[in-house]
Amino acid sequence: MARYYDVNAPETQKLWAKSLWQDYYQSDPATNPVYGLSGKSHKSNAYVYIDEAKKGIGDRIRLTWLQKMGENAGALGNEIIEGNEGEIYTATDDVILDLWRIGGRFDDTDIVDQRVSFDALKELRANMSGLIKERRCASRANHMTGNTRQTDLRYTDNNTPYTPDDQHAYRCDATASVLGTPSDETITSVDFLDIGHIDDLKEIARSLPLPIAPFRVGDAEYYGLELHPAQLRRLRQSDTDWYSTMTNALQGGQATGHPFFTNALGKWGNVVLFENNFLPRGMNSSTSVAIDTVRRGVFFGAGACVTAVGRMNPKGDHLKWTANAWDAGDKHRVYAKLVSGTIAPRFDWNDGTSVKRSYGKIVVSSYAPVVSGLTALDYAQPNLS
8 A cells, every 4th residue: 555645744854854865875975984985084085074063054164184294304312302393284175065955846647635655755755866966976076177167056066176286187198198287188189098097196196295195995095096988988998908907806805795896997906996977078278168078087095075064954954855736736846955065175285385285186187089979068067068
């Protein structure tokens, strides 16, 4: 026998809000720690997830992270150490929280008297959860890749992306790959991603003035590399052995059955590759026009992205669900809203340049046209031409 709920009843709307939040939370690697990427620590988790019940609409969360200790040779024997200590500097960045709302409506002749069957509710909730996850994934991709073409805060989770600095942007090149300010317009048809670039990225991560630390999954340390399907297709074409080598590296041992590995494509050394179709097209550094034949991926370690959620009401609820009937009760509208914010943090690391530098990630641009017959798009961002 079907179960029915009064959509206007406060108890029903509260139940649906909690169920929708759980559906989203459990499906998103940036919020659910079971995937091995998210957690509370910027030193051991790739995605930092902050659940801030005391913050609401318009508030900001200040990140205050320690950088490495300044130059300090120490002292030998009876030498005096006082006054010669290495100074420990802190750096700050802010996550702005604001309200984001989505809504949908449906017309079903079987729905009368403001009542809806459990199966229809479950399907509707799944679609709403999928939309929330999709938008949050697009927002993270914009921040992680520095996609400043996207200026609509609905697609950047209430915070503005920034252009990567010259130590955290890597351009694949057939002759000599370049670390520096993004210039995607110089990428040509021979500048596709190859296995050797992965080794370059790991070397760069370890050699930067502020090295990119790996994140931890269990007792092991890893870096991640998110690539667009078009970048991966070029990678497969460039080296026929790469796929078997990387997939074989995931077989057996700790990889078996762990969601972190079952969601991965493969492993090259301690760099785990993931496919992400939300990654944007390249961008001309002078005109900001999209480049259809270039994609931006991202190499990342610990602390690369921060997502925070606030409260919808004094009770600390993460999400609010509202449903109502219209047109004489024959049609229904549903709304969900939450308070959140996402950034890829950057800091002034007191290196004498006053340049705010990325933390925990390197943007990776490469030649990656889509399959012939397809139109190059920024997935889930219809406002970008």
